[in-house]
Amino acid sequence: MADLLRANRREAIALAVLLALLTVYLVTHPRGMSTYVMTIWANQCLILALAAIAQFFAVIVRGIDLSVGAVMALTNTVASYVLAGSGIGLAGGVVLVLLVGLACGLVNGILVVYGRIQPIVVTLATASVFVGLALLLRPTPGGQINYDFADAMTLDVLGVPTALIITALVIFGFWMPLRRTGLGLGLYAIGSSEQAAFQSGIQVPVIRMASFALGGLFAGLAGLYFSFVTTTGDAGIAPNFTLNAIAAVVLGGVALRGGVGSLIGAVAGAFILKTIGALMFFSGLPPLAQPFVEGLILAAAIAIGGADILRVRNRLEVFGR
Amino acid sequence: MARTLTTPDVSGLTVQPGALSCSRADFFLSNRGFTVNQTDDVIVRLEGVSKHYGATTALDGVDFACKAGEIHAVLGENGAGKSTLMKLISGVIQPSDGRIFVDGEETPLPTPRAAVERGLVCMFQELSLVPDLSVRENLMLGAPGSGLGRLPGAIVRRAQEVLAQIDGGGIGMGARVADLSLAERQQVEIAKAFARNPRLLILDEATSALNASVVDKVFTLIRAECARGVGVLFISHRFHEIEALADRISIFRNGALVDSFANGAHDYPAIISRMVGQKITDLFPAKPRARPEAQEVLRIDDFGWNGELTDVSITLRKGCITGLGGLDGQGQAAVLQGLFGLLKKTEGGIVLAGQPITLNSPGDAKNPDIGIALVPEDRKTEALILQQSIAANMELAAVGVRGINAEDPALYQPYTDALELKCESLDQPVSQLSGGNQQKVALTKWLALEPRCLLLADPTRGIDVKTKTQIYALLRRLADQGTAILLLSTDYEEFIHLCDETHIFYDGRVVRHLTGDAVTAENILAATLNIPAQQAAHG
Numbered sequence A: 001m002a003d004l005l006r007a008n009r010r011e012a013i014a015l016a017v018l019l020a021l022l023t024v025y026l027v028t029h030p031r032g033m034s035t036y037v038m039t040i041w042a043n044q045c046l047i048l049a050l051a052a053i054a055q056f057f058a059v060i061v062r063g064i065d066l067s068v069g070a071v072m073a074l075t076n077t078v079a080s081y082v083l084a085g086s087g088i089g090l091a092g093g094v095v096l097v098l099l100v101g102l103a104c105g106l107v108n109g110i111l112v113v114y115g116r117i118q119p120i121v122v123t124l125a126t127a128s129v130f131v132g133l134a135l136l137l138r139p140t141p142g143g144q145i146n147y148d149f150a151d152a153m154t155l156d157v158l159g160v161p162t163a164l165i166i167t168a169l170v171i172f173g174f175w176m177p178l179r180r181t182g183l184g185l186g187l188y189a190i191g192s193s194e195q196a197a198f199q200s201g202i203q204v205p206v207i208r209m210a211s212f213a214l215g216g217l218f219a220g221l222a223g224l225y226f227s228f229v230t231t232t233g234d235a236g237i238a239p240n241f242t243l244n245a246i247a248a249v250v251l252g253g254v255a256l257r258g259g260v261g262s263l264i265g266a267v268a269g270a271f272i273l274k275t276i277g278a279l280m281f282f283s284g285l286p287p288l289a290q291p292f293v294e295g296l297i298l299a300a301a302i303a304i305g306g307a308d309i310l311r312v313r314n315r316l317e318v319f320g321r
Numbered sequence B: 001m002a003r004t005l006t007t008p009d010v011s012g013l014t015v016q017p018g019a020l021s022c023s024r025a026d027f028f029l030s031n032r033g034f035t036v037n038q039t040d041d042v043i044v045r046l047e048g049v050s051k052h053y054g055a056t057t058a059l060d061g062v063d064f065a066c067k068a069g070e071i072h073a074v075l076g077e078n079g080a081g082k083s084t085l086m087k088l089i090s091g092v093i094q095p096s097d098g099r100i101f102v103d104g105e106e107t108p109l110p111t112p113r114a115a116v117e118r119g120l121v122c123m124f125q126e127l128s129l130v131p132d133l134s135v136r137e138n139l140m141l142g143a144p145g146s147g148l149g150r151l152p153g154a155i156v157r158r159a160q161e162v163l164a165q166i167d168g169g170g171i172g173m174g175a176r177v178a179d180l181s182l183a184e185r186q187q188v189e190i191a192k193a194f195a196r197n198p199r200l201l202i203l204d205e206a207t208s209a210l211n212a213s214v215v216d217k218v219f220t221l222i223r224a225e226c227a228r229g230v231g232v233l234f235i236s237h238r239f240h241e242i243e244a245l246a247d248r249i250s251i252f253r254n255g256a257l258v259d260s261f262a263n264g265a266h267d268y269p270a271i272i273s274r275m276v277g278q279k280i281t282d283l284f285p286a287k288p289r290a291r292p293e294a295q296e297v298l299r300i301d302d303f304g305w306n307g308e309l310t311d312v313s314i315t316l317r318k319g320c321i322t323g324l325g326g327l328d329g330q331g332q333a334a335v336l337q338g339l340f341g342l343l344k345k346t347e348g349g350i351v352l353a354g355q356p357i358t359l360n361s362p363g364d365a366k367n368p369d370i371g372i373a374l375v376p377e378d379r380k381t382e383a384l385i386l387q388q389s390i391a392a393n394m395e396l397a398a399v400g401v402r403g404i405n406a407e408d409p410a411l412y413q414p415y416t417d418a419l420e421l422k423c424e425s426l427d428q429p430v431s432q433l434s435g436g437n438q439q440k441v442a443l444t445k446w447l448a449l450e451p452r453c454l455l456l457a458d459p460t461r462g463i464d465v466k467t468k469t470q471i472y473a474l475l476r477r478l479a480d481q482g483t484a485i486l487l488l489s490t491d492y493e494e495f496i497h498l499c500d501e502t503h504i505f506y507d508g509r510v511v512r513h514l515t516g517d518a519v520t521a522e523n524i525l526a527a528t529l530n531i532p533a534q535q536a537a538h539g
Helices: A002-007 A009-028 A035-060 A068-082 A087-113 A119-137 A147-154 A162-179 A182-192 A194-199 A204-230 A238-251 A263-282 A287-311 A315-320 B024-034 B082-089 B112-117 B135-140 B154-165 B182-195 B212-227 B239-245 B268-276 B332-339 B362-366 B379-383 B390-398 B413-418 B435-447 B465-480 B492-497 B521-528
Strands: B042-053 B056-067 B071-075 B097-102 B120-123 B200-204 B231-235 B248-253 B256-262 B296-305 B309-317 B321-326 B346-352 B355-357 B372-375 B453-457 B484-488 B501-506 B509-515
Touching: A002 A009, A009 A263, A009 A287, A035 A068, A035 A162, A035 A182, A035 A204, A035 A238, A035 A263, A068 A087, A068 A119, A068 A204, A068 A238, A087 A119, A087 A204, A119 A238, A147 A162, A147 A204, A162 A182, A162 A263, A182 A194, A182 A204, A182 B135, A194 A204, A238 A263, A238 A287, A263 A287, B042 B082, B056 B082, B056 B097, B056 B231, B056 B256, B071 B082, B071 B212, B071 B239, B082 B120, B082 B200, B082 B231, B112 B120, B120 B182, B135 B154, B135 B182, B154 B182, B154 B212, B182 B200, B182 B212, B200 B212, B212 B231, B212 B239, B212 B521, B248 B268, B256 B268, B268 B465, B296 B332, B309 B321, B309 B332, B309 B346, B309 B484, B309 B509, B321 B332, B321 B465, B321 B492, B321 B521, B332 B346, B332 B372, B332 B453, B332 B484, B362 B372, B372 B435, B379 B435, B390 B435, B413 B435, B413 B465, B435 B465, B465 B484, B492 B521, B501 B521, B509 B521
Parallel strands: B071 B231, B071 B248, B120 B200, B200 B231, B321 B484, B321 B501, B372 B453, B453 B484
Antiparallel strands: B042 B056, B042 B097, B248 B256, B296 B309, B296 B346, B346 B355, B501 B509
């Protein structure tokens, strides 16, 4: 158990911080803990968590994805056209939205791998393209989503918020198995040392492509879920989500230099970030002071993760972190 | 001579791994006079292979063959083309010219994966381990048969068996590779290569960080593999290793195959002169008479740290080269770090010229009032910034030091001249230099400060013979000029022939202090294993 904690120190710290914040939130919330409060909270968290997962797949292979928010905006506007129906049409719409996300990720991946351009440059450019497309589709917010379906995805099942069930599915049904495959291992290997991965016989281009494609898919999922929560299409959501997704992965202990961290950490980071925001809302602090306090809490949360640097007795070890 | 190695065309001849034989007698008969028998089991053959990097020619029209059941040592100075050869055969780089045949069929090797699938497994000099992954994950990484899906667990068990045989049984499978010592990483690298069921095993400086007893065990393993019919290609700079292991020796110089002969056909001086193209009389400079009464420069008293070092007392004297030996990770490296201000909460005292001092950072240590310099062990990550130019790297230590103009090239020239640094210009990035020349830059960087006390962590690891002699000569000259030198080494010949006295570490303590005639290979080996000395050899 102690070993398990030590090996997953970053995730453990993020989860502990999250639990503490959530407790404070529920205690200070005027309506206390209820399914309603939890559902609202979980929905907001899941949108950012999916965006953070998209960012995670770029960061883990030593990249960064500035187009996460843009892919969300594009998929959200697409969703506002194709998710109004029911039955087969609705299912097809969901598939189409996710395919759009996947395609965006593949475009990023192709440009990074075969264009040999830095991810930050590629995604800066494609982000503009994706947002441009979204604006062409929806110059002003609008459109609609099948309400029954949206409710099913954003309310609760037997008192458990659907968003938390989806989160658990992603972690246990997708991430845990993926981590045990050659692809999962390859992601970390490339991020940690691309040369060593190549010399070990890893198919670096394939895995890097797959990583960006998965990133696009999850950004698409984030856009889709955003559609369920807001039941409308809005091309203007991109910048906010891109930056918050980066903040979330850092909070969750994913190293921006690549190769370190996990999807669980990224999810925890997103939940922390959203919980801090929600805390502020009910804190009674004057609105103008809220960003300041929010920043302080954020800084403190990050500092906890780095606190064990004080125990290092060999000054060289500081640089390995 | 070189071109006589061309083998007859054996295309169409496929060799099954199980059907290979390893008869030493056959081998020696067939190789006398450099004619290659038609039935030889050639695994890989290069024909007229060249490799150019821009204007630099790393390999020039080389014909070369590796056979099953043969240990083939490749010798040459750094930059002679050995590593380029290994990288070509293991698919890391592509030849600019020429053809590569595997089992007699022309086979391009576009990636390391393609090479591994054909049984050509390389253990790289630049370790191919991923630092942030665990040992287990590294062993599975890119293993034959693994793709994007399920990972092969069997390879981990095979690797564990190999590790157990080379004193690496204590390495935890869950440990992060970045937390392992250099020697442990090399052991894992060896296990990783062996576990991939090689038909041709390529070892590029495979044992450079390992101590003698582990090296012996690795060699036993290599011989066993060879007896099973595996071919081995072997690069090492330690002559006694090559003598102990190789069946056949090929010598490279300036990107060309100079000579290829059976082990034993030529003696050391002959081999060395073929390698350097000129005669090197002695590896080590003449050792002056011991000066035990020389003026004390630096002393540590009852030095301790974090349970890894206990009660270590060492005195460095003016003009003396003091050796630090022992198995890996016995605390000797911590002594160097402690003396360079890298350790927090050390016990005991450091006394410089009679004055107690405290060191809180390398900045303190290099301060001219103190004058301590450390050339660290890993030149690629700790000593140099590879992407930066030679000039920028050399200036780095001198920047900010009182009374020194770091940008003055005259500061560095005497040392680059003495070491014969080979480069196109000082604006060339350090990454383009060979390992030996990189080490020369790392040394110059610190020598320019004219330190009173020079700390060296294995400065000749993986370095060619010629550079070694240059470094040894320079160290002796610095000592003669009054510098106190503390030399950590894994090569015991350096203690015998270069150092004036040697401290051997075991489990964080100095177990033997050898001086004068007591510095013998037997005494050093016994002390490193913490076995009481057989004879009364206390100096």
